[in-house]
Amino acid sequence: MKSLKYSLILACSITLCSCFSGPATVERVIDNPTSNEIVIAIDGKELAIPANSKTTYTFEYGKHNLTYNNESLDFIVKPSKYSGDGFINPTQSNYMLHTFIYATNNTSDEAFDKIYKETINKISIILNGEEGELELPVIVVNDVFIEGELNRWDYSIDQEIPEEITENINENQAFQTRKTKIYREKEYINLLQNDYFNSLEGEESKVEISFPNKTIKLAEITKYAFPKINLEEIKCDEGKKYLTKTLENWQKFFTLTDNDFASTYEDLSGEEGKEALIRSLELCPKKIDPENTYFPAYKQLVDFINDTRYIPLILLNKI
Numbered sequence: 573m574k575s576l577k578y579s580l581i582l583a584c585s586i587t588l589c590s591c592f593s594g595p596a597t598v599e600r601v602i603d604n605p606t607s608n609e610i611v612i613a614i615d616g617k618e619l620a621i622p623a624n625s626k627t628t629y630t631f632e633y634g635k636h637n638l639t640y641n642n643e644s645l646d647f648i649v650k651p652s653k654y655s656g657d658g659f660i661n662p663t664q665s666n667y668m669l670h671t672f673i674y675a676t677n678n679t680s681d682e683a684f685d686k687i688y689k690e691t692i693n694k695i696s697i698i699l700n701g702e703e704g705e706l707e708l709p710v711i712v713v714n715d716v717f718i719e720g721e722l723n724r725w726d727y728s729i730d731q732e733i734p735e736e737i738t739e740n741i742n743e744n745q746a747f748q749t750r751k752t753k754i755y756r757e758k759e760y761i762n763l764l765q766n767d768y769f770n771s772l773e774g775e776e777s778k779v780e781i782s783f784p785n786k787t788i789k790l791a792e793i794t795k796y797a798f799p800k801i802n803l804e805e806i807k808c809d810e811g812k813k814y815l816t817k818t819l820e821n822w823q824k825f826f827t828l829t830d831n832d833f834a835s836t837y838e839d840l841s842g843e844e845g846k847e848a849l850i851r852s853l854e855l856c857p858k859k860i861d862p863e864n865t866y867f868p869a870y871k872q873l874v875d876f877i878n879d880t881r882y883i884p885l886i887l888l889n890k891i
Contacts (some may be wrong), residue, residue, distance in 0.1 A: 596830075597632050599630045600628070600659055601628050602621060603661055604621040604625055605663070609622050610640065611640075614638055629660075633834050634829035638790075640790070643790040644790060647885055648885070650837050653882045659729070661715065664715070664716060665757060666712055666713075668710050668754065668756075670752065670763070673748060674749050676746055692709055695712060697781065699780070700779055710760075714787070724752060726751045757782075761781045794887075795887040798876060805868075811852060811856040815866075818849070849870070
Protein backbone atom coordinates (compact mmCIF):
# COMPACT_ATOMS: atom_id res chain seq x y z
CA MET A 573 0.00 0.00 0.00
CA LYS A 574 1.36 3.41 -0.95
CA SER A 575 0.68 6.55 1.07
CA LEU A 576 1.41 9.83 -0.70
CA LYS A 577 0.67 13.43 0.21
CA TYR A 578 -0.45 16.09 -2.22
CA SER A 579 -1.34 19.73 -1.64
CA LEU A 580 -1.72 22.98 -3.51
CA ILE A 581 -1.32 26.45 -2.00
CA LEU A 582 -2.33 29.64 -3.75
CA ALA A 583 -2.13 33.22 -2.53
CA CYS A 584 -5.49 34.90 -2.61
CA SER A 585 -8.68 35.68 -0.76
CA ILE A 586 -12.40 35.08 -1.08
CA THR A 587 -15.33 36.45 -3.13
CA LEU A 588 -18.93 36.44 -1.98
CA CYS A 589 -21.68 34.59 -3.87
CA SER A 590 -25.31 35.61 -4.16
CA CYS A 591 -28.38 33.44 -3.69
CA PHE A 592 -31.40 33.27 -5.94
CA SER A 593 -34.91 31.90 -5.84
CA GLY A 594 -35.65 28.76 -7.77
CA PRO A 595 -37.73 28.88 -10.99
CA ALA A 596 -40.99 27.03 -11.59
CA THR A 597 -38.97 24.18 -13.08
CA VAL A 598 -35.63 22.61 -12.25
CA GLU A 599 -32.84 22.49 -14.84
CA ARG A 600 -30.14 19.88 -14.53
CA VAL A 601 -27.12 18.86 -16.59
CA ILE A 602 -27.00 15.17 -17.51
CA ASP A 603 -23.34 14.29 -17.83
CA ASN A 604 -21.67 11.48 -19.77
CA PRO A 605 -17.93 11.43 -18.96
CA THR A 606 -17.43 8.01 -20.56
CA SER A 607 -15.79 7.22 -23.90
CA ASN A 608 -19.04 5.78 -25.31
CA GLU A 609 -22.38 7.23 -26.26
CA ILE A 610 -25.12 6.46 -23.78
CA VAL A 611 -28.89 6.35 -24.28
CA ILE A 612 -31.17 7.20 -21.39
CA ALA A 613 -34.91 7.69 -21.21
CA ILE A 614 -36.69 10.33 -19.16
CA ASP A 615 -40.36 9.60 -18.68
CA GLY A 616 -40.14 7.19 -21.61
CA LYS A 617 -38.52 9.70 -23.99
CA GLU A 618 -35.12 8.50 -25.23
CA LEU A 619 -32.16 10.83 -25.14
CA ALA A 620 -28.73 10.02 -26.63
CA ILE A 621 -25.71 11.68 -25.04
CA PRO A 622 -22.46 11.40 -27.03
CA ALA A 623 -19.21 10.30 -25.41
CA ASN A 624 -17.49 12.88 -23.20
CA SER A 625 -20.37 15.33 -23.42
CA LYS A 626 -23.40 16.56 -21.58
CA THR A 627 -26.89 17.84 -22.17
CA THR A 628 -29.25 20.03 -20.18
CA TYR A 629 -32.76 18.95 -19.32
CA THR A 630 -35.60 20.96 -17.78
CA PHE A 631 -37.83 19.03 -15.38
CA GLU A 632 -41.31 20.11 -14.44
CA TYR A 633 -42.34 19.64 -10.83
CA GLY A 634 -43.77 16.21 -10.13
CA LYS A 635 -42.91 12.54 -10.53
CA HIS A 636 -40.35 11.45 -13.13
CA ASN A 637 -38.60 8.31 -14.26
CA LEU A 638 -35.03 7.75 -15.44
CA THR A 639 -34.12 4.62 -17.39
CA TYR A 640 -30.56 3.62 -18.26
CA ASN A 641 -28.99 0.30 -19.22
CA ASN A 642 -32.30 -1.54 -18.75
CA GLU A 643 -32.69 -0.24 -15.21
CA SER A 644 -35.20 2.29 -13.98
CA LEU A 645 -35.38 4.87 -11.20
CA ASP A 646 -38.33 6.98 -10.02
CA PHE A 647 -37.74 10.41 -8.53
CA ILE A 648 -39.53 13.62 -7.65
CA VAL A 649 -38.69 17.17 -8.73
CA LYS A 650 -39.97 19.78 -6.32
CA PRO A 651 -39.42 23.28 -4.97
CA SER A 652 -36.56 23.56 -2.52
CA LYS A 653 -34.86 26.08 -0.28
CA TYR A 654 -31.67 25.43 -2.22
CA SER A 655 -31.74 26.19 -5.95
CA GLY A 656 -28.09 25.80 -6.78
CA ASP A 657 -25.92 23.50 -8.80
CA GLY A 658 -26.30 19.80 -9.41
CA PHE A 659 -26.19 17.24 -12.19
CA ILE A 660 -27.30 13.74 -13.10
CA ASN A 661 -24.75 10.96 -13.44
CA PRO A 662 -26.54 7.99 -15.10
CA THR A 663 -23.34 5.96 -15.50
CA GLN A 664 -22.42 6.30 -11.81
CA SER A 665 -18.98 7.52 -12.88
CA ASN A 666 -16.53 8.90 -10.34
CA TYR A 667 -16.38 12.63 -9.63
CA MET A 668 -13.78 14.21 -7.38
CA LEU A 669 -14.40 17.06 -4.96
CA HIS A 670 -10.92 18.51 -4.46
CA THR A 671 -10.32 21.18 -1.83
CA PHE A 672 -7.78 23.89 -2.65
CA ILE A 673 -6.25 26.01 0.07
CA TYR A 674 -5.90 29.69 -0.72
CA ALA A 675 -3.63 31.74 1.52
CA THR A 676 -1.97 35.11 1.71
CA ASN A 677 1.82 35.17 1.38
CA ASN A 678 2.29 35.90 5.07
CA THR A 679 0.47 32.73 6.17
CA SER A 680 2.62 30.71 8.56
CA ASP A 681 3.48 27.08 7.88
CA GLU A 682 1.66 26.12 11.07
CA ALA A 683 -1.56 27.84 9.99
CA PHE A 684 -1.39 26.27 6.54
CA ASP A 685 -0.63 22.80 7.87
CA LYS A 686 -3.58 22.99 10.26
CA ILE A 687 -6.13 23.79 7.56
CA TYR A 688 -4.49 21.36 5.13
CA LYS A 689 -4.77 18.43 7.55
CA GLU A 690 -8.47 19.12 7.93
CA THR A 691 -9.00 18.51 4.19
CA ILE A 692 -7.06 15.23 3.88
CA ASN A 693 -8.72 11.87 3.25
CA LYS A 694 -7.25 8.47 2.48
CA ILE A 695 -8.49 7.64 -1.00
CA SER A 696 -8.31 4.27 -2.75
CA ILE A 697 -6.34 4.63 -5.98
CA ILE A 698 -4.89 2.33 -8.62
CA LEU A 699 -1.30 3.16 -9.62
CA ASN A 700 0.14 1.13 -12.48
CA GLY A 701 -2.46 -1.56 -11.86
CA GLU A 702 -1.77 -1.83 -8.13
CA GLU A 703 -4.45 -0.66 -5.71
CA GLY A 704 -3.29 1.39 -2.78
CA GLU A 705 -4.10 4.55 -0.86
CA LEU A 706 -3.25 8.17 -1.53
CA GLU A 707 -3.68 11.00 0.95
CA LEU A 708 -5.49 13.77 -0.87
CA PRO A 709 -7.72 16.73 -0.06
CA VAL A 710 -10.51 15.08 -2.04
CA ILE A 711 -13.80 13.21 -1.71
CA VAL A 712 -14.93 10.75 -4.40
CA VAL A 713 -18.64 10.51 -5.25
CA ASN A 714 -20.51 8.52 -7.89
CA ASP A 715 -24.18 9.05 -7.03
CA VAL A 716 -26.77 9.19 -9.81
CA PHE A 717 -27.97 12.56 -8.52
CA ILE A 718 -25.03 14.71 -7.42
CA GLU A 719 -26.44 17.76 -5.69
CA GLY A 720 -24.43 20.75 -4.56
CA GLU A 721 -26.43 21.08 -1.37
CA LEU A 722 -25.31 17.61 -0.27
CA ASN A 723 -21.72 17.79 -1.54
CA ARG A 724 -20.91 21.52 -1.49
CA TRP A 725 -18.56 22.80 -4.17
CA ASP A 726 -17.58 26.30 -5.26
CA TYR A 727 -16.57 25.48 -8.86
CA SER A 728 -18.58 23.01 -10.92
CA ILE A 729 -17.39 20.47 -13.49
CA ASP A 730 -16.98 23.00 -16.31
CA GLN A 731 -15.70 25.92 -14.25
CA GLU A 732 -11.99 26.67 -14.01
CA ILE A 733 -10.41 26.96 -10.60
CA PRO A 734 -8.83 30.43 -10.41
CA GLU A 735 -5.19 30.93 -9.47
CA GLU A 736 -6.16 33.87 -7.28
CA ILE A 737 -9.30 35.10 -5.57
CA THR A 738 -9.74 38.41 -3.79
CA GLU A 739 -11.18 39.55 -0.47
CA ASN A 740 -11.38 42.81 1.44
CA ILE A 741 -9.04 42.11 4.35
CA ASN A 742 -6.56 44.17 6.31
CA GLU A 743 -3.35 44.81 4.39
CA ASN A 744 -1.11 42.75 6.68
CA GLN A 745 -3.68 40.17 7.72
CA ALA A 746 -2.71 36.52 7.35
CA PHE A 747 -5.71 34.87 5.73
CA GLN A 748 -6.56 31.35 4.57
CA THR A 749 -9.68 29.83 3.07
CA ARG A 750 -10.80 26.71 1.23
CA LYS A 751 -12.50 26.35 -2.13
CA THR A 752 -13.78 23.10 -3.61
CA LYS A 753 -13.79 22.20 -7.28
CA ILE A 754 -15.62 19.14 -8.63
CA TYR A 755 -13.85 17.22 -11.41
CA ARG A 756 -14.70 14.42 -13.74
CA GLU A 757 -12.33 11.53 -13.06
CA LYS A 758 -10.34 11.94 -16.30
CA GLU A 759 -9.80 15.63 -15.62
CA TYR A 760 -8.77 14.93 -12.06
CA ILE A 761 -6.25 12.32 -13.17
CA ASN A 762 -4.76 14.94 -15.51
CA LEU A 763 -4.49 17.32 -12.56
CA LEU A 764 -2.61 14.72 -10.50
CA GLN A 765 -0.29 13.77 -13.34
CA ASN A 766 0.54 17.34 -14.29
CA ASP A 767 0.81 18.79 -10.81
CA TYR A 768 2.38 15.94 -8.85
CA PHE A 769 3.64 12.92 -10.73
CA ASN A 770 5.31 14.92 -13.52
CA SER A 771 7.37 16.69 -10.87
CA LEU A 772 8.97 13.39 -9.88
CA GLU A 773 12.06 12.00 -11.54
CA GLY A 774 12.64 8.83 -13.52
CA GLU A 775 10.19 5.96 -13.50
CA GLU A 776 8.16 7.46 -10.64
CA SER A 777 6.91 10.15 -13.03
CA LYS A 778 5.53 7.54 -15.45
CA VAL A 779 2.41 6.31 -13.75
CA GLU A 780 -1.00 5.18 -14.89
CA ILE A 781 -3.74 6.37 -12.54
CA SER A 782 -7.30 5.23 -12.06
CA PHE A 783 -9.77 5.04 -9.20
CA PRO A 784 -11.94 2.10 -8.13
CA ASN A 785 -15.55 2.50 -9.16
CA LYS A 786 -18.38 0.61 -7.51
CA THR A 787 -21.83 0.94 -9.04
CA ILE A 788 -25.08 -0.45 -7.71
CA LYS A 789 -28.35 -1.35 -9.35
CA LEU A 790 -30.69 1.62 -9.64
CA ALA A 791 -33.37 -0.29 -7.75
CA GLU A 792 -30.97 -0.70 -4.80
CA ILE A 793 -30.07 2.98 -4.42
CA THR A 794 -30.94 4.36 -1.00
CA LYS A 795 -34.06 6.49 -1.14
CA TYR A 796 -35.83 8.85 1.21
CA ALA A 797 -38.71 7.08 2.90
CA PHE A 798 -41.95 8.92 3.50
CA PRO A 799 -42.85 8.06 7.09
CA LYS A 800 -45.33 5.28 7.71
CA ILE A 801 -47.17 6.77 10.64
CA ASN A 802 -49.40 4.50 12.68
CA LEU A 803 -52.27 6.83 13.51
CA GLU A 804 -53.89 4.24 15.76
CA GLU A 805 -51.06 4.63 18.25
CA ILE A 806 -52.00 8.30 18.80
CA LYS A 807 -54.28 8.63 21.85
CA CYS A 808 -54.87 12.35 21.38
CA ASP A 809 -57.97 12.70 19.19
CA GLU A 810 -57.32 16.25 17.97
CA GLY A 811 -53.74 15.41 17.07
CA LYS A 812 -54.87 12.26 15.29
CA LYS A 813 -57.43 14.26 13.27
CA TYR A 814 -54.82 16.83 12.32
CA LEU A 815 -52.25 14.27 11.18
CA THR A 816 -54.91 12.24 9.33
CA LYS A 817 -55.83 15.30 7.26
CA THR A 818 -52.19 16.27 6.78
CA LEU A 819 -51.22 12.81 5.54
CA GLU A 820 -54.20 12.84 3.15
CA ASN A 821 -52.86 16.12 1.73
CA TRP A 822 -49.42 14.56 1.33
CA GLN A 823 -50.97 11.64 -0.54
CA LYS A 824 -52.73 14.11 -2.83
CA PHE A 825 -49.48 16.04 -3.31
CA PHE A 826 -47.72 13.02 -4.82
CA THR A 827 -50.36 12.85 -7.57
CA LEU A 828 -50.04 16.49 -8.66
CA THR A 829 -47.84 18.22 -11.26
CA ASP A 830 -46.54 21.68 -12.17
CA ASN A 831 -47.96 24.68 -10.28
CA ASP A 832 -50.43 22.62 -8.24
CA PHE A 833 -47.52 20.47 -7.13
CA ALA A 834 -45.46 23.52 -6.13
CA SER A 835 -48.23 25.34 -4.27
CA THR A 836 -49.30 22.21 -2.38
CA TYR A 837 -45.71 21.48 -1.43
CA GLU A 838 -45.33 25.00 -0.03
CA ASP A 839 -48.58 24.58 1.92
CA LEU A 840 -47.28 21.35 3.44
CA SER A 841 -43.60 22.05 4.03
CA GLY A 842 -43.02 25.75 3.41
CA GLU A 843 -42.67 28.19 6.28
CA GLU A 844 -46.41 28.38 6.95
CA GLY A 845 -46.81 24.63 6.63
CA LYS A 846 -44.00 23.97 9.09
CA GLU A 847 -45.37 26.53 11.54
CA ALA A 848 -48.79 24.88 11.37
CA LEU A 849 -47.19 21.50 12.00
CA ILE A 850 -45.30 22.88 15.00
CA ARG A 851 -48.48 24.49 16.37
CA SER A 852 -50.18 21.10 16.19
CA LEU A 853 -48.20 20.12 19.27
CA GLU A 854 -50.55 22.43 21.20
CA LEU A 855 -53.42 20.07 20.35
CA CYS A 856 -51.93 17.39 22.56
CA PRO A 857 -50.66 18.85 25.84
CA LYS A 858 -49.58 16.53 28.61
CA LYS A 859 -52.92 16.60 30.39
CA ILE A 860 -54.63 15.30 27.20
CA ASP A 861 -51.80 13.05 26.02
CA PRO A 862 -49.95 11.99 29.20
CA GLU A 863 -48.14 9.17 27.39
CA ASN A 864 -46.85 11.59 24.76
CA THR A 865 -48.18 9.46 21.89
CA TYR A 866 -48.51 12.35 19.44
CA PHE A 867 -44.94 13.61 19.44
CA PRO A 868 -43.23 10.52 17.88
CA ALA A 869 -45.66 10.61 14.93
CA TYR A 870 -45.23 14.38 14.57
CA LYS A 871 -41.44 14.05 14.66
CA GLN A 872 -41.40 11.50 11.81
CA LEU A 873 -43.07 14.01 9.52
CA VAL A 874 -40.91 16.92 10.67
CA ASP A 875 -37.73 14.90 10.07
CA PHE A 876 -38.84 13.99 6.54
CA ILE A 877 -39.56 17.64 5.71
CA ASN A 878 -36.23 18.82 7.13
CA ASP A 879 -34.25 16.09 5.36
CA THR A 880 -35.69 16.87 1.92
CA ARG A 881 -36.58 20.57 1.87
CA TYR A 882 -33.20 21.75 0.55
CA ILE A 883 -32.95 19.28 -2.34
CA PRO A 884 -34.87 19.78 -5.63
CA LEU A 885 -34.47 16.21 -6.94
CA ILE A 886 -35.15 13.41 -4.48
CA LEU A 887 -35.42 9.65 -4.68
CA LEU A 888 -38.46 8.59 -2.74
CA ASN A 889 -39.82 5.22 -1.76
CA LYS A 890 -43.41 4.66 -2.79
CA ILE A 891 -45.90 5.64 -0.10
